[in-house]
Amino acid sequence: MANDDPVTEGGSRSSHPSRRLFNIAAAGAAASWVMTSCGPKRLYEAPKARLQTLIGELERKYHDQYGKDVQVSDADAIPGVQFAYALDISRCIGCRRCVYACVAENNQSREPQIQWIRVLQMDKDKGVDLSHANPYYQPEQVPEEGHFYMPVGCQHCENSPCTKVCPTGATWAEKDGIVVIDYDWCIGCRYCMAACPYGARHFNWTEPTIPTAELNPNMHYLGNRPRTKGVVEKCTFCIQRARAGRYPACVEVCPVGARKFGNILDASSEIRYIIEHKRILVLKEELNTVPRFFYFYAT
Amino acid sequence: MQHENSGNIIRLFSGFIRGSLKLILRGNRAYWLWLAFLGALIVSGALAYTAQVRTGLGLTAMRDQVSWGFYIGNFTFLVGVAAAAVVLVIPAYIYDWKPIREIVIYGELLAISAITMCLMFVLVDIGRPDRFWHLIPPFGHLNFPRSILAWDVMVLNLYFIVNFVVATHILYRAYHGKHYIKKLVVPLVLLSVPMAVGIHTVTAFLYNGLAARPYWNSSILAPQFLASAFCSGPAILLVVLQLLRRFTRFEIRDAAIWKIAELMAYAMFLNLFLHGAEAFKEFYSNTQHLLFTRYWYFGIGTHHTLVPYAWSAVGLNLLAFGLFISPHTRRNWITLNIGCLATYAGVYIEKGMGLIIPGLTPDALGEIYEYYPTMTELRVAAGIFAVGFLLFTLMLKVAVPISLGEFHDTEGAEGSAQPRGSAVGEKAYSRA
Numbered sequence: 118m119a120n121d122d123p124v125t126e127g128g129s130r131s132s133h134p135s136r137r138l139f140n141i142a143a144a145g146a147a148a149s150w151v152m153t154s155c156g157p158k159r160l161y162e163a164p165k166a167r168l169q170t171l172i173g174e175l176e177r178k179y180h181d182q183y184g185k186d187v188q189v190s191d192a193d194a195i196p197g198v199q200f201a202y203a204l205d206i207s208r209c210i211g212c213r214r215c216v217y218a219c220v221a222e223n224n225q226s227r228e229p230q231i232q233w234i235r236v237l238q239m240d241k242d243k244g245v246d247l248s249h250a251n252p253y254y255q256p257e258q259v260p261e262e263g264h265f266y267m268p269v270g271c272q273h274c275e276n277s278p279c280t281k282v283c284p285t286g287a288t289w290a291e292k293d294g295i296v297v298i299d300y301d302w303c304i305g306c307r308y309c310m311a312a313c314p315y316g317a318r319h320f321n322w323t324e325p326t327i328p329t330a331e332l333n334p335n336m337h338y339l340g341n342r343p344r345t346k347g348v349v350e351k352c353t354f355c356i357q358r359a360r361a362g363r364y365p366a367c368v369e370v371c372p373v374g375a376r377k378f379g380n381i382l383d384a385s386s387e388i389r390y391i392i393e394h395k396r397i398l399v400l401k402e403e404l405n406t407v408p409r410f411f412y413f414y415a416t
Numbered sequence: 417m418q419h420e421n422s423g424n425i426i427r428l429f430s431g432f433i434r435g436s437l438k439l440i441l442r443g444n445r446a447y448w449l450w451l452a453f454l455g456a457l458i459v460s461g462a463l464a465y466t467a468q469v470r471t472g473l474g475l476t477a478m479r480d481q482v483s484w485g486f487y488i489g490n491f492t493f494l495v496g497v498a499a500a501a502v503v504l505v506i507p508a509y510i511y512d513w514k515p516i517r518e519i520v521i522y523g524e525l526l527a528i529s530a531i532t533m534c535l536m537f538v539l540v541d542i543g544r545p546d547r548f549w550h551l552i553p554p555f556g557h558l559n560f561p562r563s564i565l566a567w568d569v570m571v572l573n574l575y576f577i578v579n580f581v582v583a584t585h586i587l588y589r590a591y592h593g594k595h596y597i598k599k600l601v602v603p604l605v606l607l608s609v610p611m612a613v614g615i616h617t618v619t620a621f622l623y624n625g626l627a628a629r630p631y632w633n634s635s636i637l638a639p640q641f642l643a644s645a646f647c648s649g650p651a652i653l654l655v656v657l658q659l660l661r662r663f664t665r666f667e668i669r670d671a672a673i674w675k676i677a678e679l680m681a682y683a684m685f686l687n688l689f690l691h692g693a694e695a696f697k698e699f700y701s702n703t704q705h706l707l708f709t710r711y712w713y714f715g716i717g718t719h720h721t722l723v724p725y726a727w728s729a730v731g732l733n734l735l736a737f738g739l740f741i742s743p744h745t746r747r748n749w750i751t752l753n754i755g756c757l758a759t760y761a762g763v764y765i766e767k768g769m770g771l772i773i774p775g776l777t778p779d780a781l782g783e784i785y786e787y788y789p790t791m792t793e794l795r796v797a798a799g800i801f802a803v804g805f806l807l808f809t810l811m812l813k814v815a816v817p818i819s820l821g822e823f824h825d826t827e828g829a830e831g832s833a834q835p836r837g838s839a840v841g842e843k844a845y846s847r848a
Contacts, residue, residue, distance in 0.1 A: 159557055229474065248707060248782045250781060250783075252783060269781060278627065278628060281563065282564065284558065284559050285551055285557055285558070285559060287550070302547075303544065304545075304550050305473075305547075307483045307541075311626055311629065312626050313780060314627065314628035314780050315780055315781070316480070316783075320480060322473050322474035322479065323471055323474035324471075346472040346543070347472060347473070348544060349543075
């Protein structure tokens with residue numbers, strides 16, 4: 118159409134169509150190379166060197182923002198470690214200390230309030246029945262007669278529906294089984310929240326706020342670093358602690374020792390013992406999500 | 417024709433643009449009032465959206481429990497409208513049924529407007545609209561083929577492009593007094609048929625694939641989506657076509673309108689039947705999964721915000737079915753239009769309120785959070801609809817005179833100075 122007649126004045130400068138095509142292609146390739154190599158990238162595929170510069174930038178950014186020195190770890194999964202979690206339903210007293218320890222450790226927004234753990238109060242005569250669960254129980258004293266408690270957070274599924282549906286690949290399972298989110302890549306479409314059968318994912322509906330004094334400066338780039346509004350967040354098994362050989366904050370704070378955590382590949386670990394010897398309950402087992410989070414009855 | 421070098425093409429194209437602008441700027445009082453009305457809605461929506469971007473999606477009624485709401489409901493509804501062009505394309509091209517063939521182009525223009533609205537509804541729903549490019553390779557990363565949302569992004573954009581190319585090509589050629597290039601148009605039109613089915617199927621799978629939400633996790637969802645889409649899309653078109661032949665010289669045969677109304681009756685029957693099948697399974701088996709359906713139709717305990725919507729949708733759909741199935745009422749202009757409005761409203765309620773919200777109520781852990789859209793959501797949604805209607809109005813303003821042979825090239829290609837029969841559908845304006 119356009120070049121039926123190549124010997125026109127306008128067409129003489131770049132007369133050869135293939136050359137023009139080549140120029141366009143080259144310019145396009147150069148532009149996309151610039152965009153892909155210089156622009157922000159998914160942390161999932163960032164090489165270690167680039168990760169280190171990014172982490173330096175993050176530390177400076179948080180320092181300026183909160184006026185406080187912070188350390189952002191980029192610790193990788195430890196080879197030979199597969200994390201798993203177990204929670205003793207017969208011991209939990211529903212005190213919610215885990216909820217608030219988690220908020221403090223993981224820099225969740227105080228206003229609006231975001232909590233990664235939801236403790237459900239259930240009736241002993243109904244058993245584990247979500248349609249009769251009450252997350253808003255507020256008695257003078259716990260535990261209440263006739264009730265038991267079931268804290269629910271991210272189950273770190275092996276077959277995780279949330280990572281499957283993410284359109285940008287902003288969430289994935291790490292080699293040690295921890296399901297993480299790249300807060301800088303998440304577009305906030307909330308498809309993962311619709312896909313999660315455990316209500317474990319939380320969205321920053323407005324700008325999160327954390328008082329400087331309460332900011333936990335020990336961070337991990339895939340874990341408890343501050344989030345922005347418009348992105349999704351959730352439990353990471355306290356990745357900043359777990360990969361440094363420590364217990365998650367909820368395990369440490371639990372006054373009755375209902376929470377157990379460890380490396381399932383270590384045959385002598387407590388978690389391994391529980392899974393092998395106790396009566397285990399997997400929440401919504403029929404969905405085949407294969408959680409790394411087990412409920413059990415020790416007594 | 418003679419030599420067309422690039423200079424000439426540009427001249428032709430700028431002539432087309434200038435002419436179109438002139439057409440758009442010419443209109444009677446009603447036209448300008450309509451534009452002013454849409455403009456006001458757009459401004460209001462833009463202001464509401466600005467506030468939402470500044471404060472966050474907290475200005476909506478969505479929360480962690482009901483994390484999708486009115487925006488995604490509207491998105492789903494409009495995917496159906498966009499898919500409806502296919503209802504017209506199938507008989508037009510496969511059976512070569514001429515009365516409908518003349519109006520296919522308007523179905524395509526409607527599809528373009530609807531997809532534009534769809535993409536806008538997705539954009540206003542995401543928490544970080546500034547990062548939308550994270551979806552676009554090679555700059556971003558599209559989780560294809562694992563994420564159904566990635567599929568949806570692809571099919572919606574492809575569908576948009578196909579319809580856009582076909583519609584603009586036909587109109588541009590007609591403007592220059594030439595028939596469209598068959599080798600280009602026919603394959604694309606034929607492709608758009610499976611694609612229309614595809615966009616709505618993929619959108620249904622978006623919800624269908626989530627085992628966490630039993631209300632959506634039912635294989636009836638995709639067929640039911642299609643059935644309802646084949647009602648709502650033509651409902652809009654029927655009204656538009658009647659307006660067109662009233663206010664322009666454009667001739668649309670009664671037979672075409674009645675045929676579409678008849679097809680809508682069958683689609684509505686299917687829609688009602690599939691709803692019934694789903695309701696039977698839920699209520700008769702009476703498992704815990706019934707909660708969601710119960711919340712929609714009867715409410716749970718003191719929570720019954722959606723119940724009036726549920727029954728109005730059922731009532732409107734039944735009414736529409738009754739009016740379209742009887743030849744008497746579908747050939748009576750008053751009852752026909754009541755049927756169109758009932759269809760549109762019924763399907764809109766069913767998709768806008770009845771699909772997303774009950775799917776998420778009660779939430780994954782059994783909590784009931786009663787969602788009802790806030791003013792921000794209503795204003796943003798009205799603004800997006802206004803953008804869609806504005807786009808559709810302006811496209812019609814140019815497309816109708818072209819198909820009538822009133823608006824054509826006077827300076828460009830030779831031999832087209834005389835008004836000629838429309839090349840859109842053969843002889844659109846010769847009265848039958």
